[in-house]
Amino acid sequence: MSIDSSRDAVAGRGVGVGPGAGTPVLPAPSLRGRVTMQQVAAEAGVSISTVSKVINGRYGVSSETVDHVSRVIDRLGYEASLVARSLRNHRTNVIGVLVMDFEPFSTEVLKGVADAIHGSGYELIAYSAGGHVEAREGWERRSLSRLMGSLVDGAVLVTPTVTDVQADGPVVAVDPHTGPSRLPSVAADNLEGARLGVAHLLGLGHTRIGMITGRADLLSAQQREQGYREALAAAGLPVDETLMSSGGFEPELARSAARELLARPEPPTAVFAANDLSALATLEVAAELGLDVPGRLSVMGFDNIPESALADPSLTTVQQPIRRMGEEATTMLLSLIAGEELTEPHRTLATSAVVRGSTAPPRPA
Amino acid sequence: MSIDSSRDAVAGRGVGVGPGAGTPVLPAPSLRGRVTMQQVAAEAGVSISTVSKVINGRYGVSSETVDHVSRVIDRLGYEASLVARSLRNHRTNVIGVLVMDFEPFSTEVLKGVADAIHGSGYELIAYSAGGHVEAREGWERRSLSRLMGSLVDGAVLVTPTVTDVQADGPVVAVDPHTGPSRLPSVAADNLEGARLGVAHLLGLGHTRIGMITGRADLLSAQQREQGYREALAAAGLPVDETLMSSGGFEPELARSAARELLARPEPPTAVFAANDLSALATLEVAAELGLDVPGRLSVMGFDNIPESALADPSLTTVQQPIRRMGEEATTMLLSLIAGEELTEPHRTLATSAVVRGSTAPPRPA
DNA sequence: GTGAAAGCGCTAACAG
DNA sequence: CTGTTAGCGCTTTCAC
Numbered sequence: 001m002s003i004d005s006s007r008d009a010v011a012g013r014g015v016g017v018g019p020g021a022g023t024p025v026l027p028a029p030s031l032r033g034r035v036t037m038q039q040v041a042a043e044a045g046v047s048i049s050t051v052s053k054v055i056n057g058r059y060g061v062s063s064e065t066v067d068h069v070s071r072v073i074d075r076l077g078y079e080a081s082l083v084a085r086s087l088r089n090h091r092t093n094v095i096g097v098l099v100m101d102f103e104p105f106s107t108e109v110l111k112g113v114a115d116a117i118h119g120s121g122y123e124l125i126a127y128s129a130g131g132h133v134e135a136r137e138g139w140e141r142r143s144l145s146r147l148m149g150s151l152v153d154g155a156v157l158v159t160p161t162v163t164d165v166q167a168d169g170p171v172v173a174v175d176p177h178t179g180p181s182r183l184p185s186v187a188a189d190n191l192e193g194a195r196l197g198v199a200h201l202l203g204l205g206h207t208r209i210g211m212i213t214g215r216a217d218l219l220s221a222q223q224r225e226q227g228y229r230e231a232l233a234a235a236g237l238p239v240d241e242t243l244m245s246s247g248g249f250e251p252e253l254a255r256s257a258a259r260e261l262l263a264r265p266e267p268p269t270a271v272f273a274a275n276d277l278s279a280l281a282t283l284e285v286a287a288e289l290g291l292d293v294p295g296r297l298s299v300m301g302f303d304n305i306p307e308s309a310l311a312d313p314s315l316t317t318v319q320q321p322i323r324r325m326g327e328e329a330t331t332m333l334l335s336l337i338a339g340e341e342l343t344e345p346h347r348t349l350a351t352s353a354v355v356r357g358s359t360a361p362p363r364p365a
Numbered sequence: 366m367s368i369d370s371s372r373d374a375v376a377g378r379g380v381g382v383g384p385g386a387g388t389p390v391l392p393a394p395s396l397r398g399r400v401t402m403q404q405v406a407a408e409a410g411v412s413i414s415t416v417s418k419v420i421n422g423r424y425g426v427s428s429e430t431v432d433h434v435s436r437v438i439d440r441l442g443y444e445a446s447l448v449a450r451s452l453r454n455h456r457t458n459v460i461g462v463l464v465m466d467f468e469p470f471s472t473e474v475l476k477g478v479a480d481a482i483h484g485s486g487y488e489l490i491a492y493s494a495g496g497h498v499e500a501r502e503g504w505e506r507r508s509l510s511r512l513m514g515s516l517v518d519g520a521v522l523v524t525p526t527v528t529d530v531q532a533d534g535p536v537v538a539v540d541p542h543t544g545p546s547r548l549p550s551v552a553a554d555n556l557e558g559a560r561l562g563v564a565h566l567l568g569l570g571h572t573r574i575g576m577i578t579g580r581a582d583l584l585s586a587q588q589r590e591q592g593y594r595e596a597l598a599a600a601g602l603p604v605d606e607t608l609m610s611s612g613g614f615e616p617e618l619a620r621s622a623a624r625e626l627l628a629r630p631e632p633p634t635a636v637f638a639a640n641d642l643s644a645l646a647t648l649e650v651a652a653e654l655g656l657d658v659p660g661r662l663s664v665m666g667f668d669n670i671p672e673s674a675l676a677d678p679s680l681t682t683v684q685q686p687i688r689r690m691g692e693e694a695t696t697m698l699l700s701l702i703a704g705e706e707l708t709e710p711h712r713t714l715a716t717s718a719v720v721r722g723s724t725a726p727p728r729p730a
Numbered sequence: 731g732t733g734a735a736a737g738c739g740c741t742a743a744c745a746g
Numbered sequence: 747c748t749g750t751t752a753g754c755g756c757t758t759t760c761a762c
Contacts, residue, residue: 079510145444
């Protein structure tokens, strides 16, 4: 029982032993390395193309051979290499989610994409260039180039800053920072969301509402600021520019901005931050200053990332339906891949206020 | 200015025009499809191998040529295909995170992996076979076979049910359901965690504590049940088997289990669920039944997925350091890839109770 | 210093 | 019904 089958199993190209050349030998030799079609073919005593046909269910193979080869495949635990197959085929049956980094927002989108893809028969690959600093600039184009047209049939691009990419295949952007472009996109209603947020603050009775704005070059930030201004205007309140400060969507900058605002002679009684990260930073600053939230200061965010519920006090914020945005984008993408025309290339989803513990009526003076 | 450069740019193999054959022509022709090295070579008037050498910084190319080719690469926006490169090279510089599905737990692990990978120079690919039902069985082996040894240099396997996989490359399992095997692994201390959780409930004064158990075939589920039994025993309380029901780690099943438990003549005053998803389901059922939580019923989960903080009431739970588990696994994986020996192939991380709003002392009868 | 050619694992013509 | 052949886009000897 010590017949050495490895000679055949490992042999070079196109061994022509022929099927039924003998009784099956030792189970799964698998010397080392991944099992390749080559090895299956050798082990089964057929040609590589026959194995390929069996795997892909192509016609023109006797059911005997199919059975035999299938058995060998099972025994060897063979599974086609995604890479080799992708290189050969134009179609891969894989959807890509391209992100700059895996953080709360993008992973939430990812969940939405996964939800939408269930039962579609597609596989899902999420890719991040690794977040190294050099890779931050233009990651969208780079990632698209590396995966699109070979590994994936289409891609969802999460919060791209650059949207004038020329992808060779279907691409849908989620929350593009520069606004709708030629790329189909899904975004939340930032303008209305900001209005809602500020309206909540106004409804509590606040009249001195400061804002920590986002990155000036991003449309989402501009829209949130615009919503703030409109809500104030609608309430007949003037916009006090000294009550606005830029947080650039970044915790560090936001902290400075919050300090500045709260150090004013007449500080605001409420702060509306352009995103949750900035709001959370404001909470920290308030704690530093010994300012009670929400007793002395109300703080409102935007995004509703999971972390905002964990803050102390928990953050009142404007919620974006992040997960649903991922679902929408995927639905659009699948249509695109199916060759359909998009009736509505830019979808905007509604936002809503989530009231938690960081807002309350202003303390009577 | 209408010189048609597409003839060269599109021409077949190895155009031998030679560098400096004329002034640069029209910008980025890019007729269609992704830009390939072929096109760069043609456009630059050099051979494919020269382009390859330039890209990979190999010696033996004049600095003139390097400059020229680099410029063409930039202009065309060329980026090497991950797939083609993977097929050729053994090393890809990509780490894979293989999951059955992208749900709260696995995405949390993913964040941890991403954290650990920052600055390592690796790229990250997360892969899910799509969660179709047929794919559920043996997804670990299948995914590993499809990606390993070609697309990725190593992989983190999240909550695999099968761990006797023979991967051809470094693999680390996170929270393997069947317990430590030959595969290096990182897991939380399920036994101790369950003890802690039940101890919290006992500390509040509960004596009728039900449990919604997990999937009977999984070690993690068994350990959590074991912890529950031990904690009860330690408090001198008998285990009432009628107060236990299986939720299989799945929301749907958990809902039924919760209904069953709460419909008992003498229902429990507290429920310990084997995972947060089951606890969340229990919360829903309690709401349906008009049962006040935590007034009438205390509910405790296990995992501390982000969603648990968002529930109403927020869920008291046993926290696993999920993100850190991803980090640990990645550190181990990188060592493995670097060819180092693991001093500690199986790491167990501590758990802790996170008290939120879903637990309170039992209402005096 | 540069290019031709082989081949990674796979599929799709096309012959036999 | 089965095998041979030609690549997919890339890297790497090895000639020139």
